[in-house]
Amino acid sequence: MTEIIVVTSGKGGVGKTTTSANIGTGLARAGKRVAMIDADIGLRNLDVIVGLENRIVYDLIDVVEGHCRLKQALIKDKRCETLFLLPAAQTKDKDAINPEQMLKLCDALREEEFDYVIIDCPAGIEQGFRNAIAGADRALVVTTPEVSAVRDADRIIGMLNANGLGSPMLILNRIRPQLVKKGDMMSVEDVSEILAVDIIGIVPDDENIVVCANKGEPAVLSEKSPAGQAYRNIVQRIIGHEVPFMDLEKKDGFMGKIKKFFGS
């Protein structure tokens, strides 16, 4: 059975592509057969995040238009044997594909016997979004603890519900525990209370993500990255294991240590 998961957010720049790359890679690392689809036609990025940008020959639109077979367009990952990427077309735009074609593509992927298909959805609520969710079985919504991002997440959750993708789960990205502690950032509880959805992951803000993106290596492969650990936990939850949420308090900064020392 193939499970097709769309990673979406509404707002751009909250970490959809990074999340897709890490979940896809993490699932493959956990032994699953995984295809990642970059549905952001015209703004291809997932290939760069996973470091496969030099291997692209065919793309999603080539498959849909019949210029190549699905197997030819699927790029095998450098590190994980069971991970494949279907890149977006860079020179076309979002109207180059419609939801029916996307549905057919998803059916074709099911026949390839993948365990999971991860679809990286473009930002926005227009055609690109409708394409990306067309063939999905479930949705993950990525947001950051900011008013604008949570507002867009709320809108997206409403649209997912209206399109038959009820009970999406939330990934709260770029949490900064020190700021939350100081009261200068909304907490996990604040966001989950307001959006009234279940949380599948809490990812701390982590400099390693920048380094990993520079190198084209998802953080989920890095043992020392706190965000990587958070993604590994999300992967376990997707597979169906119960994993407790990470203790974010542990990583105190310099000031945190001083405050702790003085018993503040």
Add this chain to the structure above:
Amino acid sequence: MQNIFAFFRRNGAQSGLVAKDRLKNVLMSDRVNMQLLEDIKYDIIGVIRNYMEIDEDKFSISIAQTANKYTGVKTPVLFADFPIKKIYKNG
């Protein structure tokens, strides 16, 4: 030491709380659409008819941010405005 940190914080309200309040309000107005207001209006008229006769054409309904008279805290308030024609004697 705790007081020092408290001192620095005193100048501004905790911005996380400000964010949460702003978010709640913005979502409230995002989630309210014309259809919802029409539905509420329809239901209210149904209840009120049991007690009084009103001018249904002049019935207006809206949601607006209003500051509490005593605390100054802004909350969204539902306003329903309708001219009463007649109140039935036996309620």
